[in-house]
Amino acid sequence: MSTDLRDSRPPLPASPAAAAASTPAAARVPVPAATAELHDLVIDWFGEHARDLPWRRPDAGAWSVMVSEFMLQQTPVVRVLPVHAEWLARWPRPADLARESPGEAVRAWGRLGYPRRALRLHAAATAIAHQHGGEVPHSHSELLALPGVGEYTAAAVASFAYGRRHIVLDTNVRRVFARLVTGVEYPPNATTAAERRTATALLPADEGTAAQWAAATMELGALLCTARSPQCGACPVAARCAWRLAGSPPHEGPARRGQTYAGTDRQVRGRLLAVLRASTDPVPQAALDAVWHEPVQRARALDGLVEDGLVEPLADGVYRLPA
């Protein structure tokens, strides 16, 4: 919203030159002002164009936010929407999920992918129910201690659910900063210390503004500053985007290798688990054998699922989702 006009925030966004040069007052003054403008531009844009997502509505609690964050880890919004609604209706509070078997969480996960997330979310709900009085923790460190919650998710829940001030570095925000600040098309493969410094430098001092900034930059990356075809014409900060000002140079260096999927253990695991999800009764070995012809890989995949706790072997070659 309105930005505090006093420049009480830390200096420096971009220009390494400006930062390096031990410039006296004159060169430092414009920076915080420009940063405050940046906040306003992106946050105002967000106010106009933000999607009306269930976990963003005023009545959405921290649990709704947390469930959405788990589901959105590497899965697009459109596929998350219906499953998220089912989960919140069925398990309105963490304790409700905690009372279920892990297998039911895996089943209700459906085809969102990476089903270990369902297991971890169930484990997180159990920890919340038993160790946090049933309430999703507020602090970043407590969130981080939950299974399936890493640096990003802890910051996202603290920021989106509780309005706390954190750098929130997901793939969208990292891409926005790579372009806007660093002037390159894509961020590094893994989050770097330099990215954290950039995000910290740009983080609004005011807590509420910081939370809006986090959501707004993420939305900007999701809707306009996309990986494939950025819509710079509609971008509120295109005029000061370092990448654009540099002529939108293409990504340098090796293309990030896409993970081939066909024929991998992941595909086999997916098929095996699909059979188990579809059946409320334990499944005989023969039904699992039918999904993949190669016996060695098939056995390895099944062993992996058991190892991960996604599948429970019963006696005499029968399997089911974990009770």
Added chain:
DNA sequence: CATCCGTGGAT
């Protein structure tokens, strides 16, 4: 730090 872990839509 590199790999592994699902799934499906868009280009």
Added chain:
DNA sequence: TATCCAAGGAT
């Protein structure tokens, strides 16, 4: 058809 990519985390 092949590749890319989507609100990452754990090891």
